[in-house]
Amino acid sequence: MGQSVIKLKKQELKKVVEHYKPYSSSKKPPYSILAAKTNGCAITIYESGKVLFQGSTHAEEAAKWSDGADQPKQKSNHQNMPDFLKKDHIGSDEAGTGDYFGPITVAAVFVTARQQALLKELGVKDSKSMNDETIKKIVNDMLQTDMVYSSLTLNNEKYNQLQRRGWSQGRMKAWMHHHAIQNVLGKLEDGVKPSGILVDQFCKPDIFYNHVQATGDKPRRDLSFMTKAESYSTSVAAASMIARYRFVQEMEKLSKVVGFDLQKGASKVVDQQIKRIVNSRGQALLDKIAKVHFANTKKAL
Template structure:
């Protein structure tokens, strides 16, 4: 049996899924996102966007679908890049959501972990379904050194806002710094530390001066780092699960299905929480400095 493996971008994967939807078959592999049988060739699309063609005519079918098999370079997987070293990656989830806490995770990943992570389908949490995240995160938590911090809405509201200890940026600096510091304290020795950029390096260093727990290791803030570094992607997945679990717990506590994000649905739910529990209901479930709070009060007045 001939096997051809391609790594495709998300846009191309979506096109391929659309093209093969009438030939879809079931797959028991938890890591397979989509499977199809086309002209006696089995085509498997993994969550990592790796696409495998299996069958006697694998190369021909791939070419028919528009993908020319590249000459395999045995050195391809060993090309030195910026993440081929022990690395700590840090990311946060919940920053843009009105309801729920703010989750920050720092993870330590070595090159020896890369094959496991890619086979698992590790990717930026925004590219994975919540179901997939809840499947993958426990496996990552069990295998990789990491530190996960959750700032609950109630604690968030105590420290973030006008005339309080933090603003929306400085609180993230504090949490990222603490998560990385704790990981280093446990003996992790990274060659590089990367944070998914949420502010400028200059701004980060300005707020960092207020933190007591400091480390000397240099760190880098990079935009879209979760798509460049597996360590950051791991942190984004664990943080997403932590945020979702917190959102579920808060939903059960108040009896409302709290949505992620900060759209109109959040305004409507917030107004109902105000009606039922008063301001205390929002203080324990939402980030009060968001504009949604004002909109919720306006909706309540209209009732």
């Protein structure tokens, strides 16, 4: 079983504890603050500040918190800053991975050096810093430009099928990023070649390549990876906004199916909505609207 270990500062450790509390286990190892399990990963948080991630998704789960670790992670980003960020390049990002309800969506966008200024003027930046209504407005403006993009949606029914076949969420994401990038490259005019391709990093590059290879596709070896890439790359920021926009659209469709607004994330409110759906429509519906392997299913039932 693979594992990752990071050490966090006190303030960041509190955030991690709060995040994993809904998935906590009653059994805790000695000197630990919290033991939890979610998304195929066992997490143990120790009094020393160390956090242990074990399981098939250990790398992706640890990557969520690496920027707050006692390591020069941000410095590493600057040291490895690709030289093509202000040139024509492709960026890719995803949405919906931590949400119980709704699909995973991935977008890849090719932005030229000329288009970068225009997209910034339209308000393109990290989608996590904006509400859904703002994202909708900006994306609608973005889609009127001549930028080349591709967006993919992995619906819940297919997601659950792949998960039961042994696919980790990391493999699904890598598979989608790979195909979104390939789609964009296929749409470019003859002779147009990006200066680089940047993926918002959710796992180590070698793991990403292994994930793609495990799906039967040949991985590209010309990719660059950065954590929080949307803060540095206009292409990735545009991709993050399109991915979020598509995710919100799908959530609105699923909300109409159940008859009320589905909650994003994986909180206790989600657990209550699961009970409501199961009581009124039956458990089978969850397979079409949710990531059923999340701990929320078991807790709600």
